[in-house]
Each structure stands twice: as structure tokens, then as C-alpha cells.
Amino acid sequence: MRGGSAPGVGPRRGRARAGVLALGLALVAAADPSLLAPPADARPARAERERAGETQPSRKPDGPINIVVSIGSQRLWVYDKHGLVDTSIVSTGTGGFPTPTGVFAVIDKEEQHYSNIYHGASMPFMQRLTMSGVALHSGVTTGRPASHGCIRLPHAFAIKLYRMTGLGARVVIAPNEPVPREIAHARLFSRKEAVPDPEEAGASPLRRAAVETGIELQRATGDARIGKITAARARELQKLPISVLVSKLEGKVFVRHGFRQLLEAPAAVREGSRALGTHVFTAVEPAGDGGAMRWLVLSVPDSPHAEAGRRRVSRASRSEAEPALALAAGPPSTPAEALDRIELPQEAVDRISEMVGPGATLIVTDHGNNREMRSNGTTDFIVLTR
Known part of the structure; x- marks a missing residue:
């Protein structure tokens, strides 16, 4: 067959069908151009959704925050001085690896962390609670116990929480659902x-400036020895x-x-x-x-x-x-x-x-x-x- 037409279809009939198809596509494009647009790259779309609010808290925390995790409810709440800021389902430890309960604080943070216990498992937006490996991090979350002791969070919420906290943020893990009370x-x-120290109070401006300069020099020397990351943490x-x-x-x-x-x-x-x-x-x-x-x-x-x-x-x-x-x-x-x-x-x-x-x-x-x-x-x- 000539002209690339399908078997059993003559050149004139093939051209006629092509014309009908072109007309149909033109009508669809006129009605809704987005229907014929090429599929968007998923990564920019996801990044745009994150910027648009999926990973932003319902409101910005005001003052110190308390994070409460309930083992019984498999849920997490974030509170500030005004009350509830945000909440999410979680998945805590199961089997022989229950999540410990008690009072903790965020002692380390990494946007992309890999477990040195569980064969390099990815733990995005990790917030460490203990040196033995218990942490808050993004992971498969079902609202039921499923982890090896960590507190898994839905990915978008893990990003939200990571942006809300700093080192030292207080975390309470309880069997029930405690709520902060005034x-x-x-x-x-x-x-x-x-x-004030009487000796310091009576020091001359020149002496105080010399002391401050000495302190700054000591800090700079210490930073050079321990590295920028450790110095920033300090x-x-x-x-x-x-x-x-x-x-x-x-x-x-x-x-x-x-x-x-x-x-x-x-x-x-x-x-x-x-x-x-x-x-x-x-x-x-x-x-x-x-x-x-x-x-x-x-x-x-x-x-x-x-x-x-x-x-x-x-x-x-x-x-x-x-x-x-x-x-x-x-x-x-x-x-x-x-x-x-x-x-x-x-x-x-x-x-x-x-x-x-x-x-x-x-x-x-x-x-x-x-x-x-x-x-x-x-x-x-x-x-x-x-």
C-alpha cells in the first residue's frame, strides 16, 4: 500500500479519516487546551504543591512548641502557646521494637538520613530523639504500628514538622493523648x-572590649578546629x-x-x-x-x-x-x-x-x-x- 495507509484502506479514504481526526483534535483543543497539553514532569509539580501549602503548617507556630505522640491513637499533635498547630497520623514501633514512651527532645536533624542499623534504609526529614536510633521521619504510614521503634510520618507532614522544629524541641510520647494545660x-x-559581678561591673570600656575580642578569637579558633557544621550546631x-x-x-x-x-x-x-x-x-x-x-x-x-x-x-x-x-x-x-x-x-x-x-x-x-x-x-x- 502507498501513502502509509492502513491495510484495506485506500489513499483517498485514509486522507479523509486523517482530516476528520485533525478536525476533531482542533475542536477539543478549542474547548479545553489543557486536554492536549503534554504531561507535566511530576517532580516540578510535587515541588510546586509543597510550596503551595501541602507541606506548610495550618498556621505558623508562635513561641516554643510541644510535640505529643500517642501510641494508643497512632497520632501526633503539635502545640504552641495558643493551642493546636497541626496534627497527623503516625506509625510507631511494633513487635519486639515498641516505641519508648516518656519525655524526649529533638537532638539532631537531617533532611536526608540513612540508617546505620537497618541496612542503609532511607529516613527522609529525620529528627533524632535518642542516640540508640529512635527518630521522627518520613515513611510508610498507616495509622497503625509498623516500624522498628521510630515514629513514621506521612511525607508531606514530615516536611512540615521538620520546618517547624529546631534542636531541643520537646517531644512527649504517651500511651494516651495528653493535652497541654495552663x-x-x-x-x-x-x-x-x-x-552582676562587681569586678565586671567596674571594668573600663577598654577592658570589656578586650575581653569581647578575646572571646571572639577563641570562638573563631574553635570553629576552625571542629568544622563549620559542628560549629553551627554549637x-x-x-x-x-x-x-x-x-x-x-x-x-x-x-x-x-x-x-x-x-x-x-x-x-x-x-x-x-x-x-x-x-x-x-x-x-x-x-x-x-x-x-x-x-x-x-x-x-x-x-x-x-x-x-x-x-x-x-x-x-x-x-x-x-x-x-x-x-x-x-x-x-x-x-x-x-x-x-x-x-x-x-x-x-x-x-x-x-x-x-x-x-x-x-x-x-x-x-x-x-x-x-x-x-x-x-x-x-x-x-x-x-x-
């Missing part, structure tokens, strides 16, 4: 101006508010800034045989004159021990059972009752009051030191309630 109490710290940690931990088990109060310990002092708890509970108090903003702060509180219930004994926490200790957590008898105190029962040395109260500000947290708990809470500057306070 609390006012005389034992909560108020901001107090530090008493500067971010220096901007963090303080964290305070009162442990009934240890009988002490501890203060950390930038994941490094600043203070340790004795702490007495009245009615020692009674459970104190675990309560996380967050200073969200100044409240009027006189240094008073507005505080919110989250209470974290203890979880059953059954899964704690089976939990595997790292590649180096996969078959090592996590020690059982000893609990005090009876129902835990309410947040206000817990504060009433604590006695701190006045010197410690004064020093903490000089450092407290928006974002500062006070954690009051029955529990003490644990394998996840490091003292080498790599983690904030971590409380394991399971």
Missing part, C-alpha cells in the same frame, strides 16, 4: 535578673533555653543548657512513698511585670512494663532486655500537687530563676537516669516511662 503556681520559676545549642529536671529517684535537681549540664543540687520530695508522676512544665512567654512567666503543663502517665522488657534499643544491644522501671505506689500527684511536694535549695532556685525564659522546661518525675539520657552533651534530659 497552670499557675508559686513554685514555678519567675525570671530574676542576674546580680551556636544553635547555645541559643536554646534551659531544661530543668527534678528526679525523685535521684533526689536531685539538674539543669542543662545546650544539652550540657550546668547545675546539680539536692532536691527533697515529701511523701516519698507516693508516686509523683511525670509532668512537663513549659514557660511559653512573660506574664506581666516582675519576671513572672506563663506556664503550660503536660502530664505523661507511666506505661505497662510488659513491652519494656522486650524492647531492643540498638544494633549493639538488640537482644538485651531493657531494665524494668520501678514505680512508686498509688496514683500519681497532679501537677500542682507535685510542685507542692518538691523542696529545692534557695540557692538553686535563685540560679535557675536567673536563667529561665520562654521555652524553658521543668520536668518533674519519679524516674531517674537511664541508658538513653547521655551526659556527654549529645542529648537533653530524657525520661523513660516505659
Whole structure:
């Protein structure tokens, strides 16, 4: 056959059909040009959707945030000083790898991270909670337990959350659905101006300038030694508010800034045989004159021990059972009752009051030191309630 026409179709009939097809395409294009447009590249379209809002929070967080993860509901909530910011389904640990419950903080972040435990598995928008490998990250999320201990997030929400947080962002993982509540109490710290050093106060402007120059030189030298990335992390940690931990088990109060310990002092708890509970108090903003702060509180219930004994926490200790957590008898105190029962040395109260500000947290708990809470500057306070 000539002219490339189909078998059994003559040249004239083929040309006629081609003309009809061309006319039909022209009519379709006139009605809706997008129907004939070439398919768009999926990657630019996805990037455009992300810029347009799929990966943007429903509103910008105001002040410090608290992230709450519920094991029972398989859901995550983000709160700021005004209330709920955003929420999402999650998938937490299953089988022999349950997600630990308790009080954590974001201790590291990487947009593209690969697991050094699970054969280089991709963990996009990773936010590390423990040095043993528990993290928030993008992954297959069904609203049911499915991970090896991490908290998987839908991809778009993982990007949202990554953009909302910084190092030190507080994360509470609980069996239920705790919600931050406002609390006012005389034992909560108020901001107090530090008493200046008499020698520093009387220093001449020239001496102060020399001291500042020396500090800058030391910082530049240190940055050159440890590298830009580590130096940037160190500067971010220096901007963090303080964290305070009162442990009934240890009988002490501890203060950390930038994941490094600043203070340790004795702490007495009245009615020692009674459970104190675990309560996380967050200073969200100044409240009027006189240094008073507005505080919110989250209470974290203890979880059953059954899964704690089976939990595997790292590649180096996969078959090592996590020690059982000893609990005090009876129902835990309410947040206000817990504060009433604590006695701190006045010197410690004064020093903490000089450092407290928006974002500062006070954690009051029955529990003490644990394998996840490091003292080498790599983690904030971590409380394991399971």
C-alpha cells in the first residue's frame, strides 16, 4: 500500500479519516487546551504543591512548641502557646521494637538520613530523639504500628514538622493523648535578673572590649578546629533555653543548657512513698511585670512494663532486655500537687530563676537516669516511662 495507509484502506479514504481526526483534535483543543497539553514532569509539580501549602503548617507556630505522640491513637499533635498547630497520623514501633514512651527532645536533624542499623534504609526529614536510633521521619504510614521503634510520618507532614522544629524541641510520647494545660503556681520559676559581678561591673570600656575580642578569637579558633557544621550546631545549642529536671529517684535537681549540664543540687520530695508522676512544665512567654512567666503543663502517665522488657534499643544491644522501671505506689500527684511536694535549695532556685525564659522546661518525675539520657552533651534530659 502507498501513502502509509492502513491495510484495506485506500489513499483517498485514509486522507479523509486523517482530516476528520485533525478536525476533531482542533475542536477539543478549542474547548479545553489543557486536554492536549503534554504531561507535566511530576517532580516540578510535587515541588510546586509543597510550596503551595501541602507541606506548610495550618498556621505558623508562635513561641516554643510541644510535640505529643500517642501510641494508643497512632497520632501526633503539635502545640504552641495558643493551642493546636497541626496534627497527623503516625506509625510507631511494633513487635519486639515498641516505641519508648516518656519525655524526649529533638537532638539532631537531617533532611536526608540513612540508617546505620537497618541496612542503609532511607529516613527522609529525620529528627533524632535518642542516640540508640529512635527518630521522627518520613515513611510508610498507616495509622497503625509498623516500624522498628521510630515514629513514621506521612511525607508531606514530615516536611512540615521538620520546618517547624529546631534542636531541643520537646517531644512527649504517651500511651494516651495528653493535652497541654495552663497552670499557675508559686513554685514555678519567675525570671530574676542576674546580680552582676562587681569586678565586671567596674571594668573600663577598654577592658570589656578586650575581653569581647578575646572571646571572639577563641570562638573563631574553635570553629576552625571542629568544622563549620559542628560549629553551627554549637551556636544553635547555645541559643536554646534551659531544661530543668527534678528526679525523685535521684533526689536531685539538674539543669542543662545546650544539652550540657550546668547545675546539680539536692532536691527533697515529701511523701516519698507516693508516686509523683511525670509532668512537663513549659514557660511559653512573660506574664506581666516582675519576671513572672506563663506556664503550660503536660502530664505523661507511666506505661505497662510488659513491652519494656522486650524492647531492643540498638544494633549493639538488640537482644538485651531493657531494665524494668520501678514505680512508686498509688496514683500519681497532679501537677500542682507535685510542685507542692518538691523542696529545692534557695540557692538553686535563685540560679535557675536567673536563667529561665520562654521555652524553658521543668520536668518533674519519679524516674531517674537511664541508658538513653547521655551526659556527654549529645542529648537533653530524657525520661523513660516505659
